[in-house]
Amino acid sequence: EVQLVESGGILVQPGGSLRLSCAASGFTFITYAMNWVRQAPGKGLEWVSAISGGGRSTYYADFVKGRFTISRDNSKNTLYLQMSSLRAEDTAVYYCAKARDVTYFDYWGQGTLVTVSS
Amino acid sequence: EIVLTQSPATLSLSPGERAILSCRASQSVSNYFAWYQQKPGQAPRLLIYDVSNRATGIPARFSGSGSGTDFTLTISSLEPEDFAVYYCQQRGNWPPTFGPGTKVDLK
Numbered sequence: 578e579v580q581l582v583e584s585g586g587i588l589v590q591p592g593g594s595l596r597l598s599c600a601a602s603g604f605t606f607i608t609y610a611m612n613w614v615r616q617a618p619g620k621g622l623e624w625v626s627a628i629s630g631g632g633r634s635t636y637y638a639d640f641v642k643g644r645f646t647i648s649r650d651n652s653k654n655t656l657y658l659q660m661s662s663l664r665a666e667d668t669a670v671y672y673c674a675k676a677r678d679v680t681y682f683d684y685w686g687q688g689t690l691v692t693v694s695s
Numbered sequence: 696e697i698v699l700t701q702s703p704a705t706l707s708l709s710p711g712e713r714a715i716l717s718c719r720a721s722q723s724v725s726n727y728f729a730w731y732q733q734k735p736g737q738a739p740r741l742l743i744y745d746v747s748n749r750a751t752g753i754p755a756r757f758s759g760s761g762s763g764t765d766f767t768l769t770i771s772s773l774e775p776e777d778f779a780v781y782y783c784q785q786r787g788n789w790p791p792t793f794g795p796g797t798k799v800d801l802k
Contacts, residue, residue, distance in 0.1 A: 622731070622739060622782055622793040638790055672738055680786040681729050683750060685738035 579603040579684040581673050586689030593663050593693070599656040599673030599686055606654040607631065610676035613647065613658050615669035616688070625671070626658065627680060641667075663693045697721055697785050699794035707802040714770040716781055716797045723763045724787030730759055730768045731782045733796075739782065743768065773799070 585597040599611070613625040626647040627636040635647050646659040656673050670690050674682035698721040708714055718728075726746045731739040741750040743759035746766065756771040770777055778801055783794040 621795050622733075622784075624791045624793070636790075677741070677744060677750075678786070680791040681741065681744045681784070682731075682739070683741045683744075685740070687738055 579675060581675065581684060581686035583671065583673050583686040583689035586671065586691045588692045588694060589663055590695050591664060591693055594659070594661040595663065595691060597658040597660065597671055597673075597689055597691070599658075601654045601656065601673075601675070604675065604684075606649075607651040610679045611647075611649060611656045612674045612676055612680065612682060613656075614672045614674050614682060614685075615667075616672070617666075617669045620669075623669075624680070627676065628656070629679075660691070663691075665693050667691060668693045696790060697724060697788045697792050699783050699785060699792055701781075701783055701794040701797045703797060704795075705798045705800060707800055708773055709802045710773050710775055712773050714768075714773055714777070714799055716768040716770075716783075716799075718761075718766045718768075718783035718794050720764045720766075720785055720787075722788070724785040726762060727785060727787035728759075728761065728766050729784045729786070730757075731784060731793075732777075732779045733782065734779045742781075770799075 580602045582600045612627045628647045644662045648657045670688040672688045673686045675684040677683040700719045730743040733739040747759045780796045
């Protein structure tokens with residue numbers, strides 16, 4: 578059974594930094610691209626970032642480019658999102674999502690809430 | 696960036712009725728199109744990918760159709776567990792984008 582468990586979401590001040598983690602199990606992690614997708618409170622879904630199975634290729638939405646870094650440790654079956662220069666508009670539930678065909682999202686974690694506020 | 700517009704915003708129906716949800720893209724996305732279901736407090740679930748392919752475990756009452764810029768999700772006969780928000784998504788043009796959602800609620 579595919580399981581994705583995110584962690585690391587907290588309350589952080591504007592301009593601060595944070596690292597999210599996503600522990601994966603139930604599938605051959607290195608074989609699949611992975612993504613982060615976020616959802617602001619009461620709002621819709623927004624793709625944030627993707628990384629290839631081997632980790633060599635990374636992709637970002639314009640609104641996080643230069644501030645967020647996606648990475649993975651295939652020896653630990655874990656996906657990361659390093660977030661810096663955080664803004665109030667980054668407040669959201671952040672989901673990690675396993676990729677089907679890179680940017681369809683066939684399995685999702687339960688999400689972790691990041692709140693950016695002073 | 697491709698903008699997806701979903702209609703209607705809310706669809707009020709009764710169990711057993713047919714639901715037809717629409718999504719229009721601002722330009723062609725070929726057949727790289729998906730639908731997701733999200734219930735309150737839960738993560739989204741992939742229903743349909745590549746316009747008409749059901750994801751693993753998705754019941755046959757869910758079907759997708761369309762091409763280019765206009766797409767439809769049909770739920771043939773609503774079950775109580777189908778009342779939820781439905782999002783469309785395209786990956787035909789970078790970056791992948793989602794529609795704003797259609798809420799299917801109980802009439």
